[in-house]
Amino acid sequence: MIIYNCVIQEGVIPAEQREILNARLVQIGASVLGEAPDDITVNYEVIPRGYGFRGGEPSTSSMVRSVIPAGFPQETRVEFMQQVQDMWIEVTGQTTDDLVVGAADFGYSPH
Numbered sequence: 001m002i003i004y005n006c007v008i009q010e011g012v013i014p015a016e017q018r019e020i021l022n023a024r025l026v027q028i029g030a031s032v033l034g035e036a037p038d039d040i041t042v043n044y045e046v047i048p049r050g051y052g053f054r055g056g057e058p059s060t061s062s063m064v065r066s067v068i069p070a071g072f073p074q075e076t077r078v079e080f081m082q083q084v085q086d087m088w089i090e091v092t093g094q095t096t097d098d099l100v101v102g103a104a105d106f107g108y109s110p111h
Helices: 015-033 074-092
Strands: 002-009 040-047 062-068 099-105
Touching: 002 015, 015 040, 015 062, 015 074, 062 074, 074 099
Parallel strands: 002 040, 062 099
Antiparallel strands: 002 062
């Protein structure tokens, strides 16, 4: 199972782009990590306008936090995150400065 938790700023990524992102995120999870499309979930958290700032200005940043099955080698994890980043930038027009991508194993606890 893969869970994508996407944090976006209100008004930055329209619904039409989110539909494309959903399909492409599922495609990446299936092709790179071998997960069945039905076992991949994409969630969005929309930060209300005026609640996110970066450098003293309203933020346009996005974050894609993924939870993936444990045990993938580092090379596979890097390929996965790189494909997510490249696709997101292609679809949204955001830059690498506007995007954070992460992939944690199921069961990972930083504490």
